[in-house]
Amino acid sequence: MKNDIIKFIDSRKFSSFDMSLVILGVFLITFTGYAAPAYGSVIPMLFKEWTDLNWDQLGYVGSLSEFGSLFGALVCSIVARKYGIKKVLIASVLIFCAGTFSLALSPTIEIFAICRFIAGFGFGGVIPLVISLLAEYAPKNNKSRSVATALCGNQFGAIIASFIAIYVTTQFDQWRPVFWMALIPVVLLPYILKTLPESALYMMKNNDVEGLKKVLRKIDPDYSSSVNVEEALKSFTIKEQANTVSYKDLFGKKYALISVLASVIAIMGLLFINGVIVWLPGVMTNAGYALGSSIAFTIFLCAGTVIGAIYWASVADKKGFVVLMPSIYIIGSVSLLLMGVKSNIIILYILITLVGFFLFAAHSLVNAFIAQHYPDDLRTIAIGLPNAMGRIGGLLGPTVGGLLLANQVSVMGWFMVFAGTGLIAALSFILINIQSKKAYSIDYQG
Template sequence: MSPDTSHGTAIPSPPRTFRAVAPVIALCWLVVFFDGMDVNIYGAVMPHLLDDKGFGFTASTAGTIGSWTTFGMLIGALGCGTLTDWLGRKPMVTGSVALFSAGSAVCALAPSAAVFGGGRFLAGLGLGGLMPIGLAIVAEFAPPRRAALATGLMMTSYHAGGMVATGLGLALGPDHGWRVVFWTGVIPAVIAVPLVLKWLPESPAVLFAKGRTADASAVAARYGLPEPTRAEAPAAGAKGRFAAVASLFAPGTRAATPLLWVASFAGLLLVYGVSTWLPELMRASGYSLSSSVTFLMVINAGGIVGMLVAGRAADRFGAVKVSALWFVLTACGAFLLRAHLPLGVAYALVFVTGVWLFSAQVMVYAAAPSVYTPGQRATGLGWITGVGRTGAVVGPWLGGAVVAGGNASLGFTTFAAAAVLGAVAISLVPLVRRNTGHAPDVSGNRMGKILPEH
């Protein structure tokens, strides 16, 4: 049980099961669903944007604007930690959803490509802050031995949102235009924000750091969490933030940290490069417009299956092993897509590639808690996410450069090479950890608890 420090009595704690924390996971699932919808809307309407001759979009312009979005996400991911320390996790979630909804409205109203790009950058700020906070909340509240499964379960929402975005592009884009599709991106502010404000609990560690120890104990008791301690609380002030980052390069983690960053970079390059450019790459390979857009829905369907499979496999075999294998299989799938295959075979190959591609990246996040000590994990996860966003910036730009060159085969080869880079980086983490003699097991069967990320 968890003690109530404000009254000197003990409050019985319910067991930390999926049933006990279901409302928290469900709310995070919902906001990440809208995150996935907003990210994938751009790729879903890309063919219509390029065909809108009056708007002045080219493949090169589209790739650049895609990178503006992910550059905003990079800033959002790195900046959300300090803002979370000041404001709390619930305000950051609601603010992020409101921000990317506002960005979608700007895109729907944009009179020019430049204004449209500003809207995507604004949306990126909200999207970048939301994802790492959602991951941290779910991992903090999930049962410790099911942290990877809970992470994978939540991330199925991202791909469900991607499938809905693709469906909206197919249903609304041809007859009503791309602007109507972006207006649907305002829906999250109407639905998710009120629900989060009413039902999402604040992190006990954040409450503890803000001096609200009684509230921290109450939340911990309600959801069966351990009492937060000073070591687990977010570091205070700029000096504390610097010390937390510096600790990632202390003996025992200094070699593993850059490897995790590289793996995250490669994974997010794949996620955002493929999400933005898969329809155009498939169209350049000779498939019809409708079939090319449908491929985006198919790969996201594979992503949903992959999250569930990878989560269970990681809880049993270790997140590092699963991530490395999934990266290798992604490389194989991307390389095989270079060929113009029969439509049914192509759909099947895109589906299984989606099974591996998206969850390879998520398992990098799931590996972080077993690399870092409790006092390092929150900052470590934040920087893995933030630095990885540079891959999200490079992916759309790189895809645009390849498409502008008219060589779809080179695009798939480029994505395959990124997957190989991710596999090598994550595979080296256990080796460097063994060489330092550090205690946490990064390749074992059990996942540690991910502390709140900020």
């Protein structure tokens, strides 16, 4: 949309407002990204408390969080269009915190499983809404980096969860305190409410002049010299059906293939991420490594992901996604496959760091790619769809990992399965590139 407010937001330099929004995004995703690795880290302790458990059951319990996330991403993306991103995002965070903290109070594995579903619903709403806000407010030449940096919160959460799990499980022989961290966002809720802006597009649709001025003033105190809010709103035009945009709009002739392939990429991405994050400590323990060393693999994995996500996002902002995405998916998948080769622990630490730097970091860029591939009025649901469909992969990841362990598949076979999903994602990106090239050729000739 060629609106003065949108142009003002897109064309300016990265500011302290953007930095605070990215930091808040990192913070929110850190605590929503805490639950899955925390669960994976305490699995050996769950066997001690509930002695009738088996690998299959814990795989299903791990998947329930993703099942909840599927609904959370779908529902929250639609509801946010009516009530605003800020309100729905805050509600999603609170639902996640309540569900995760309740894990520490669960008397049975059944109650534990229900709490993971509830936490998953909240988690499912947080990521697409945070990404939508960042994609909307970040300057045009910094959108990929802002989104990818915020998504590093998943890895920060995993690193924090791993360190806390190592300390709590080894020092106190307890698993319940690992989930107490979920209360931190609740304690900091006043700060979140004060810092988090409402979507500018939502305020424009609702003619919220004062709300827009308040946000623009935070962006640049001298904004009025560049944009007249009242005049911009008067000239603001958007197709009338935009208020009733639905997921079917993503499957018109122009966007159908990319919507399908983006969903495939998201499914494959969350399949290998959740499968590896949840089961990596268990797989390495089964391979003969001590629990503390096995949890350390998760720390190296997440550290590599953080560095890779920020680095590759910078490359994407300058060079684009066309060659970048298939390449880093393929290199990361090969690195994951090599994890199955018997080696010394130093080489394995290097390999798992490379898996994070390439394969896991690649998935962090998917949302940035999607956010920039659709028009403003479709952005929220365009991000919501693959994030919702991706939960199918997230649902399958812990289940597939658990079934492979339960059926005593070799370590090489286990890593081959998850490396294969990364190669499917790479192939999907290649197909998107081919389709986009054809579409560009048609538009150019037209």
